[in-house]
Amino acid sequence: MNELQIAFNSNTGYLTHNYHPYPCKFVPQIPHQIISQFSQEGDTVLDPFVGSGTTLTEASLLNRNGIGIDLNPVAVLSTKVKTSVLNNNDKKLVLEILEKIQFKNIKNYKNFIKEKFNEKNIPKWDNINHWFLPFVITELSALKNLIDNTDNIKVRNFLLLGFSNVIISISNQDSETRYVAVTKQTKKMDLFSLFSKKIISMLKRNDEYALQRSSSKIKVYHDDARKMNKVKNKSVNLILTSPPYLTTFDYYL
Numbered sequence: 001m002n003e004l005q006i007a008f009n010s011n012t013g014y015l016t017h018n019y020h021p022y023p024c025k026f027v028p029q030i031p032h033q034i035i036s037q038f039s040q041e042g043d044t045v046l047d048p049f050v051g052s053g054t055t056l057t058e059a060s061l062l063n064r065n066g067i068g069i070d071l072n073p074v075a076v077l078s079t080k081v082k083t084s085v086l087n088n089n090d091k092k093l094v095l096e097i098l099e100k101i102q103f104k105n106i107k108n109y110k111n112f113i114k115e116k117f118n119e120k121n122i123p124k125w126d127n128i129n130h131w132f133l134p135f136v137i138t139e140l141s142a143l144k145n146l147i148d149n150t151d152n153i154k155v156r157n158f159l160l161l162g163f164s165n166v167i168i169s170i171s172n173q174d175s176e177t178r179y180v181a182v183t184k185q186t187k188k189m190d191l192f193s194l195f196s197k198k199i200i201s202m203l204k205r206n207d208e209y210a211l212q213r214s215s216s217k218i219k220v221y222h223d224d225a226r227k228m229n230k231v232k233n234k235s236v237n238l239i240l241t242s243p244p245y246l247t248t249f250d251y252y253l
Contacts, residue, residue: 022052053079
């Protein structure tokens with residue numbers, strides 16, 4: 001994708017940019033233009049509030065190395081997955097895992113739940129049943145256990161990001177930004193359909209991204225931007241970030 005295409009492209013969710021929702025996301029065309037104008041190929045771009053990884057994704061498309069930092073583990077996961085390319089063996093494994101949740105009948109579904117359910121995967125916090133139906137909690141636990149037992153780290157992260165993506169949809173929460181519990185017509189096995197659909201979409205976008213990604217190196221750290229302990233001795237050519245909107249968005253939610 002050349003600069004002229006980017007400049008006039010109003011789509012902000014192209015390639016891997018729509019993998020996962022995130023509050024106050026950078027419009028990707030902005031970092032693309034800034035990186036292009038204020039750095040050279042082979043340079044290193046630092047984003048100390050990396051968020052969902054928009055800046056580093058654009059850096060990877062422009063043959064710039066990238067370093068990202070964030071306190072939010074979901075942000076770190078999102079950036080790692082968005083800037084990584086699955087090879088053929090990785091994609092084959094993803095499809096094999098999806099095959100395990102394509103239930104032919106209710107008996108297959110029940111056997112899967114019985115085998116994979118792990119109470120340790122259920123977060124211990126108050127009011128969980130206000131936000132999730134009991135059978136949804138069980139399904140989420142079983143699916144999380146399936147993902148956690150995937151040895152391939154790149155594939156596991158890919159699946160975890162898809163898992164994170166569908167949690168709001170399968171919950172009682174009204175939307176990503178409206179923190180109200182509502183009644184939804186959620187049925188058993190809906191989670192697995194939503195998850196499979198999201199992963200298939202991500203696989204397609206990963207292939208498109210792979211065609212345009214450069215060979216630059218992207219590193220992402222779970223760290224505090226006030227200290228940056230993990231990058232203190234690293235040299236960078238450009239610092240580009242969209243800082244947290246602390247007074248306009250409740251990030252903790």
